[in-house]
Amino acid sequence: xxxxxxxxxxxxSRRVRKPSARGASVALGIVGILVFLILWQSASIFGWVNxxxxxxxxxxxxxxxxxxxxxxxxxxxxxxxxxWSIGLAxxxxxxxxxxxxxxxxxxxxxxxxxxxxFLRPIPSVGLIPLAVILFGIKLEGVLLxxxxxxxxxxxxxxxYGVADxxxxxxxxxxxxxxxxxARVRHLVxxxxxxxxxxxxxxxxxxxxxxxxTAELVIGAPGLGSEVANARSSNAITKMYALVLASGVIGVxxxxxxxxxxxxLLFWHASVLREVSA
Amino acid sequence: xxxxxxxxxxxxxxxxxxxxxxxATLGSTSFFVPQPAQLAAELVNxxxxxxLLEDVVPSVVRLIAGxxxxxxxxxxxxxxxxxxxxxxxxxEPLFEFxxxxxxxxLVPVLLLIIGINDTMxxxxxxxxxxxxxxxxxxxGARAVxxxxxxxxxxxxxxxxxxxxxxxxRSATPQIMVGIRQSLSIGLILMVISELFAxxxxxxxxxxxxxxxxxxxxxxxxxxxxGLLGLGLSAVFRLIQARVLFWYYGxxxxxxxxx
Numbered sequence: 331x332x333x334x335x336x337x338x339x340x341x342x343s344r345r346v347r348k349p350s351a352r353g354a355s356v357a358l359g360i361v362g363i364l365v366f367l368i369l370w371q372s373a374s375i376f377g378w379v380n381x382x383x384x385x386x387x388x389x390x391x392x393x394x395x396x397x398x399x400x401x402x403x404x405x406x407x408x409x410x411x412x413x414w415s416i417g418l419a420x421x422x423x424x425x426x427x428x429x430x431x432x433x434x435x436x437x438x439x440x441x442x443x444x445x446x447x448f449l450r451p452i453p454s455v456g457l458i459p460l461a462v463i464l465f466g467i468k469l470e471g472v473l474l475x476x477x478x479x480x481x482x483x484x485x486x487x488x489x490y491g492v493a494d495x496x497x498x499x500x501x502x503x504x505x506x507x508x509x510x511x512a513r514v515r516h517l518v519x520x521x522x523x524x525x526x527x528x529x530x531x532x533x534x535x536x537x538x539x540x541x542x543t544a545e546l547v548i549g550a551p552g553l554g555s556e557v558a559n560a561r562s563s564n565a566i567t568k569m570y571a572l573v574l575a576s577g578v579i580g581v582x583x584x585x586x587x588x589x590x591x592x593x594l595l596f597w598h599a600s601v602l603r604e605v606s607a
Numbered sequence: 608x609x610x611x612x613x614x615x616x617x618x619x620x621x622x623x624x625x626x627x628x629x630x631a632t633l634g635s636t637s638f639f640v641p642q643p644a645q646l647a648a649e650l651v652n653x654x655x656x657x658x659l660l661e662d663v664v665p666s667v668v669r670l671i672a673g674x675x676x677x678x679x680x681x682x683x684x685x686x687x688x689x690x691x692x693x694x695x696x697x698x699e700p701l702f703e704f705x706x707x708x709x710x711x712x713l714v715p716v717l718l719l720i721i722g723i724n725d726t727m728x729x730x731x732x733x734x735x736x737x738x739x740x741x742x743x744x745x746x747g748a749r750a751v752x753x754x755x756x757x758x759x760x761x762x763x764x765x766x767x768x769x770x771x772x773x774x775x776r777s778a779t780p781q782i783m784v785g786i787r788q789s790l791s792i793g794l795i796l797m798v799i800s801e802l803f804a805x806x807x808x809x810x811x812x813x814x815x816x817x818x819x820x821x822x823x824x825x826x827x828x829x830x831x832x833g834l835l836g837l838g839l840s841a842v843f844r845l846i847q848a849r850v851l852f853w854y855y856g857x858x859x860x861x862x863x864x865x
Contacts, residue, residue, distance in 0.1 A: 358693060359700035366701050383719040440616040445624065451836025453794045455711075456810075456829045458802070459817030463639065463825075535707075543711040543795075547802055554712065561715040573712055580707025 385567040393571040403556070407579065410552040413469055413541040414534075414583075417476030421533055425481050426526065429488025430514070439489070446485070454479035454540060458547055472544040472552070479540045480533040487529030491522035527594050531587040538583050542576055553579070641823035649827040658812060663831070666808040669725060670797045673732025677789060681737045682782060685744025686770055689778070695745065702741070710735030710792070711799045718803060728800035728808075735796045736789035743785030747778025780854050783847050790839050798832065809835070 367387045373379050374386040397403040432438045454475045461471035495518055503513050545554025553576055560569035625643055632642045641649070654663065688695045714731055721727040751774055759773045801810030813828035848855075 355696045355699075358696040362697040362699070362701045363704075365697075379720055441620050444617040445620045448621070448833060448837065451791065451794075451840060452829060452833035453791065453798055453836060455795050455798045456813065456832040458798075459813050459825050460829070463817060463820075463822070539709040539711065542709045543799060546712060546714075547799065557712055557715060561719075566719065569715060573708060573716060576712050577704050577708035580709065581704055584703075584707060 383566065385570060389567050390570040390574065393567045394574055397568070397571050397575065403575070406551065406553045406556045407575075409550075410538075410541050410545065410554070410579070413472040413476060413544075413550075413552060414537050416469075417473045417541065418480060418530075418533060418537045420473070420477050421480035421484050421537070422530065424477070425484025425529070426488055429485045430492065430518070430522075432485075433489045433492030434518075439493075446482075450482045450486070452478075455543060455547075458544070461544070462548055467549045467551075469550060471548050472541055472550045475544045476537045476540045480537050483533045483536060484526070484529045487525045487532075488522060491525030492518060494525070495521045524595055524598050527591050531591055534583050534587040535580070538580060639822060641826055645823050646826055646830070649823045650830055653824050653827055654831050662807050662809055662812045665725075666797055666801065666810070667835070669728050669800075669808070670732060670793055673729045673796070674736055674786075674789065674793050676729065677733045677736035677793070678740055678786060680733065681740030681785065681789075682744050682775075684737075685741045685782075686748050686774055686778070688741075689745040689748025690770065690774060702738075706738040706742075710796055714800055714803055723804045728797070728805075731800040732793050732796045735792045739788035739792070740782065740785040743781045743788075744778055747781030748774050750781070751777040780851060783851060787840075787843060787847075790843060791836065794832070794836055794839065 370384075370387040374381045374384045432442055457475055457478055461474045465471035465474065499517055500513070503517050508516070541552065542554040544550060545552035546558050547554075549555050549558065553572060557569055557572045557576075560566075560572060629643050632640055688698060710731060713734055714727075717727045717730050717734075721730060755773060755777070759769050764772060797808070798810035798813075801808035802814055805811040809828060809831060813825055813832075816822075816825035816828060
């Protein structure tokens, strides 16, 4: 924090980066990744960790390249993304509809509070045995876990969003004679959208984690079960490569969700500030 | 009267749901859905017996150890990265990537490197829980009020003392947000880490019940997980109220303290 270049009177402007500073930042980031890879490589070569259990970074990256050329890998990725997208879509629709219904009535809000607070903390992975018994190793089992985890996130965000509607604006809308539908469309929806989009972004990440976890544990086809197979067939390098691949997919989901957030909320203050800064 | 109304609102829906459930399973011998009384009985029989010591305690101990480590590592690393800009830039893309790897998928990897033991289970919890704490600490440390920083500098507060007296304190509300997020992640990882070649723990017990088709016992395990989640967030709220009492005090009346 000894940098004199930080403008002391404009805390926000600290995020402004000149193009050259941005380049330096990217370069440093790449150096960071390289340092990590070198440490990994050394750990394997010099035997800090038994190299039987930790293949070298170069071997794993090569294997990742091989995997990218194989149909089986892409089928697994497709299965995972299918469970991810269907689960996310169900949670979004169910969470939004229920959230709007509950959120628009004070009575319902109060009456459901304790139930929601009890059901929400149950970790969705606790339902794994239930999913296995009900659905076996099919897609539905994965979906049960994904939806259970994501539904609550969306529901809570929608409840917060509905509660955030400006009281004065609502009274104004009422006295101007706006009907229920028009109020939802012009008042509740714009207030709600930022909350909903944040919920979507959080849920998108959680859904991916749970889809992969469910596949790993239950054995439903997908990236997770490929990792489990690689492990049981002692294909250690492949297992590491698949773990890296799951990280890449995770990063892409994050970036995608953030891009959607910026697109949908281009008019909202939080995004405007980010862009101008 | 107000208390009665509050009580009615709190208990109303749960009671209605349980009655519906009771009526729906009345006289049925459904294999998958136990009756409420049966479930309650299992809850007491199974979990208040020897399993309390054999499964619940080890799980909770590992969870707390993992969370504690994640909190210490997350805050220490977060304060460092939040105050040293070049280090932050060096590690940002790497951490962005590592964070995106689902922590659960690391269970097979850590199983190989560390082996089947408590260290592996705790390592999984730490790896998953550290990210929200780390990122929130970095954000909190970066957002320290500039005037306060300048004041601290003028008064000669430097190095560790400034980090402790100013940065850590300013970042605490944000850090608590991170810790709250990590609680539910920790619970998930606690369960998952017990599913692989484990010999005890709540997750282990639930899967064992499932394999033996002891369905009511399995359901009771799921309820135990829910209760654990509830208990965890209650304890967290207590701690947060203590740690952040000055923060709520300073925000009183702004309606922003909730």
